[in-house]
Amino acid sequence: MRKDIMILLNPGPVNLTERVRAALTLPDLCHREREFGELQDEIRRRLLEVYSLPPENWAPVLVSGSGTAAVEAMLVSLVPRDGRLLVIENGVYGARLADIACCHGIAHAVARQAWGTPVELDALARHLDAQPGFTHVAVVQHETTTGRLNDVAAVGRLCRERNIALLVDAVSSFGAEALEFDAWGVTACVASANKCLHGAPGVSFVILRRDALPVGGGGRSVYLDLARHCRAQDARDTAFTPAVPIFYALREALREFEDQGGWRMRHECYRRLAEAVEEGLVRLGVAPFLREGERSVVLRAYHLPDGLDYAALHDGLKQRGFVIYAGQGKLAASIFRVSIMGAVDAADIQRFLDAVAGLLSPARHSGAKAR
Numbered sequence: 094m095r096k097d098i099m100i101l102l103n104p105g106p107v108n109l110t111e112r113v114r115a116a117l118t119l120p121d122l123c124h125r126e127r128e129f130g131e132l133q134d135e136i137r138r139r140l141l142e143v144y145s146l147p148p149e150n151w152a153p154v155l156v157s158g159s160g161t162a163a164v165e166a167m168l169v170s171l172v173p174r175d176g177r178l179l180v181i182e183n184g185v186y187g188a189r190l191a192d193i194a195c196c197h198g199i200a201h202a203v204a205r206q207a208w209g210t211p212v213e214l215d216a217l218a219r220h221l222d223a224q225p226g227f228t229h230v231a232v233v234q235h236e237t238t239t240g241r242l243n244d245v246a247a248v249g250r251l252c253r254e255r256n257i258a259l260l261v262d263a264v265s266s267f268g269a270e271a272l273e274f275d276a277w278g279v280t281a282c283v284a285s286a287n288k289c290l291h292g293a294p295g296v297s298f299v300i301l302r303r304d305a306l307p308v309g310g311g312g313r314s315v316y317l318d319l320a321r322h323c324r325a326q327d328a329r330d331t332a333f334t335p336a337v338p339i340f341y342a343l344r345e346a347l348r349e350f351e352d353q354g355g356w357r358m359r360h361e362c363y364r365r366l367a368e369a370v371e372e373g374l375v376r377l378g379v380a381p382f383l384r385e386g387e388r389s390v391v392l393r394a395y396h397l398p399d400g401l402d403y404a405a406l407h408d409g410l411k412q413r414g415f416v417i418y419a420g421q422g423k424l425a426a427s428i429f430r431v432s433i434m435g436a437v438d439a440a441d442i443q444r445f446l447d448a449v450a451g452l453l454s455p456a457r458h459s460g461a462k463a464r
């Protein structure tokens with residue numbers, strides 16, 4: 094049925110449903126017209142509804158750009174010049190938070206751990222207490238590097254006890270994993286259109302406590318100033334030219350998201366597909382990189398099978414219509430990743446597993462002969 098479409102098992106951009114794809118070609122629209130204000134309002138309202146956040150306390154702020162644009166906007170807008178940030182790093186995206194802090198001269202320290210390891214809470218508490226003066230902590234909820242779900246609730250507890258604001262990169266988990274803004278003490282959280290929300294790439298957003306918005310000037314960036322964006326968007330306007338077709342697609346993706354039952358249903362749907370991938374791969378002798386209970390439902394990392402390097406696995410699968418994702422950094426030589434976000438179904442996964450099986454048996458056969 095979908096033979097012409099490459100099935101994307103990378104963590105975004107995702108396969109779009111036909112319904113969302115069709116929204117990309119809605120009529121050309123000037124962003125200063127009433128119709129754009131309505132489009133933007135609906136998106137902002139629906140973003141808060143994903144986790145039932147009341148609009149009096151929470152502001153969704155849209156930024157045209159990929160997820161990193163909103164991550165950067167969050168850090169440069171919310172950590173004040175006299176503030177101090179602690180970044181938790183256990184993967185590529187934690188490292189990126191630290192990179193951003195470096196580039197903008199944000200006073201910061203990095204709690205650096207081996208990639209893939211769980212957040213060391215005792216060490217984190219000691220770090221926060223040894224050098225008082227931290228005003229903000231930044232953490233990645235789902236480290237897409239390894240598929241690890243970091244314990245944001247526990248990090249939030251340590252922050253709340255010390256009156257420290259918690260900034261969360263939830264780019265690859267928003268819409269598919271539990272996120273308890275109030276209970277966990279989240280101050281701001283970033284995500285983007287083209288991951289678990291199943292929109293097109295080009296729009297990202299920050300959801301933040303309204304009382305965390307800086308008042309007055311002194312900002313570090315013009316384009317990435319969340320206060321400026323929020324003021325304009327609250328007035329149904331926009332600070333700069335937005336990615337209009339991508340807004341259309343995000344609105345449709347959010348309508349579809351609601352029709353399909355919201356984040357709990359998406360979580361359940363991902364969980365079933367992720368387990369099917371994992372069971373199938375384990376049956377083929379391919380082992381998961383992380384232990385059970387640590388893995389997200391969105392993406393899982395696997396050890397590369399003996400006798401098949403990443404390039405051979407990737408290229409063989411691509412020929413058969415599937416795109417997988419490489420490991421990053423030091424993990425590039427040892428793992429591969431499979432994400433099930435996007436319009437992917439159980440039949441796609443079955444065909445994917447058949448394709449992996451087809452690649453593995455000749456590789457193992459020739460490997461055995463060589464030995």
Ligand SMILES: *Cc1c(COP(=O)(O)O)cnc(C)c1O
Pocket residue numbers: 104105159160161162164186233235236237262263264265285
């Ligand atoms: C995808 C992703 C980002 C943003 O990456 P972009 O390429 O800018 O979209 C940030 N954080 C995490 C955890 C991600 O998975």
